[in-house]
Amino acid sequence: MTMETVESQQDRSVTHSVAEHSSAHMQTGQMSVPTLAQGFSALTTVSVAGSGTGRGSPAVTLVQLPSGQTVQVQGVIQTPHPSVIQSPQIQTVQVATIAETDDSADSEVIDSHKRREILSRRPSYRKILNELSSDVPGIPKIEEEKSEEEGTPPNIATMAVPTSIYQTSTGQYTHFAIAQGGTIQISNPGSDGVQGLQALTMTNSGAPPPGATIVQYAAQSADGTQQFFVPGSQVVVQVHVSLAAKKGAVPLAAVHREFLDCQHFLISDAKRLSFCPTGLKNALCAATGDMPTYQIRAPTTALPQGVVMAASPGSLHSPQQLAEEATRKRELRLMKNREAAKECRRRKKEYVKCLESRVAVLEVQNKKLIEELETLKDICSPKTD
DNA sequence: TGGAGTAGGCGTCAGGAGGT
DNA sequence: ACCTCCTGACGCCTACTCCA
Numbered sequence: 208m209t210m211e212t213v214e215s216q217q218d219r220s221v222t223h224s225v226a227e228h229s230s231a232h233m234q235t236g237q238m239s240v241p242t243l244a245q246g247f248s249a250l251t252t253v254s255v256a257g258s259g260t261g262r263g264s265p266a267v268t269l270v271q272l273p274s275g276q277t278v279q280v281q282g283v284i285q286t287p288h289p290s291v292i293q294s295p296q297i298q299t300v301q302v303a304t305i306a307e308t309d310d311s312a313d314s315e316v317i318d319s320h321k322r323r324e325i326l327s328r329r330p331s332y333r334k335i336l337n338e339l340s341s342d343v344p345g346i347p348k349i350e351e352e353k354s355e356e357e358g359t360p361p362n363i364a365t366m367a368v369p370t371s372i373y374q375t376s377t378g379q380y381t382h383f384a385i386a387q388g389g390t391i392q393i394s395n396p397g398s399d400g401v402q403g404l405q406a407l408t409m410t411n412s413g414a415p416p417p418g419a420t421i422v423q424y425a426a427q428s429a430d431g432t433q434q435f436f437v438p439g440s441q442v443v444v445q446v447h448v449s450l451a452a453k454k455g456a457v458p459l460a461a462v463h464r465e466f467l468d469c470q471h472f473l474i475s476d477a478k479r480l481s482f483c484p485t486g487l488k489n490a491l492c493a494a495t496g497d498m499p500t501y502q503i504r505a506p507t508t509a510l511p512q513g514v515v516m517a518a519s520p521g522s523l524h525s526p527q528q529l530a531e532e533a534t535r536k537r538e539l540r541l542m543k544n545r546e547a548a549k550e551c552r553r554r555k556k557e558y559v560k561c562l563e564s565r566v567a568v569l570e571v572q573n574k575k576l577i578e579e580l581e582t583l584k585d586i587c588s589p590k591t592d
Numbered sequence: 593t594g595g596a597g598t599a600g601g602c603g604t605c606a607g608g609a610g611g612t
Numbered sequence: 613a614c615c616t617c618c619t620g621a622c623g624c625c626t627a628c629t630c631c632a
Contacts, residue, residue, distance in 0.1 A: 543616085544604070551618060595630105598628085599626100600627085601627105603625105607620095610615100610616090611616085612614085
């Protein structure tokens with residue numbers, strides 16, 4: 208018995224779609240995604256008319272055989288499986304990819320800029336995958352970012368871990384953890400974990416005056432209380448520092464500088480951290496819980512203990528201050544973008560994995576359908592012996 | 593063993609999408 | 613209009629493999 212090709216609108220669309228989608232992600236030349244095209248390559252013509260309209264068509268399909276007979280086919284797939292490519296946004300990409308993968312001269316015409324424009328309109332991987340997930344129960348959703356409110360425990364006692372790692376201006380990495388009772392532990396992991404450990408006991412100073420920008424440190428092992436004014440802050444923070452002065456410990460002044468810088472970061476990124484006016488603890492908890500790695504830079508100007516930084520964004524006058532603020536903003540943006548890029552790559556990998564598993568499933572279904580068709584043809588074709 | 597090729601990850605930039 | 617997020621593109625780096 209000779210093999211015949213099935214030309215099904217549905218199947219062809221699936222075949223193309225998967226292939227195109229694969230090629231769309233093959234642009235980096237790193238992924239090898241099999242296509243369904245292979246599954247149909249050895250077949251010839253049988254008209255198949257879905258009794259529905261393609262998408263969401265019923266499982267029963269009318270198959271017209273070359274002999275003119277029409278048979279009803281009960282598909283193996285009982286429920287319509289949405290293709291990964293059904294999203295209209297993705298189809299936009301597919302069109303572009305068709306032109307790109309075709310050998311026609313048109314593919315040469317599409318310049319990189321245009322292609323980039325088209326590709327850049329793709330929705331986020333999270334969106335695509337979540338659309339998939341809502342249709343196909345087997346596909347796990349990419350977790351949405353926790354809302355800051357959710358991720359912020361109301362009580363400091365619950366936020367002993369995890370530890371955040373900050374990079375100091377000298378390249379050292381510093382663990383920054385909030386322990387029970389509001390103790391902030393700063394330690395240098397480069398050492399044995401004991402050296403350099405410092406504890407900062409933080410207390411909430413209550414309702415701050417509107418627009419207040421005071422960060423106060425009380426160093427138990429140092430003389431007196433230090434006050435720092437942090438630009439843009441909306442909270443008043445009192446931090447009591449009990450320095451576990453051990454060999455190799457970070458100098459207290461350095462801790463102050465870095466911690467102050469951390470505060471500034473938290474404050475300047477208030478939206479992400481949901482920095483609440485009276486809840487620095489919560490904000491810090493959000494920071495230590497959500498944010499993996501951040502770079503802390505020592506202030507460009509020396510910050511002697513006890514000095515008062517009375518600066519706010521609105522009162523930056525000197526070009527140097529403006530430049531520093533611009534530099535700080537830029538570094539913050541780069542830092543965020545760095546994290547975003549990491550996250551994006553992670554999602555992309557997850558998305559590609561999802562596509563690959565989808566292809567595997569579709570290949571199995573394709574195989575079953577072909578077998579089913581063969582069986583039906585055997586049944587319908589007149590016996591020649 | 594050293595150079596070439598390849599794969600994968602990272603940081604950055606640019607620009608679109610979407611929210612305010 | 614402005615801001616933030618997301619992601620493609622690009623360049624760079626590192627690890628690994630292959631081959632002369």
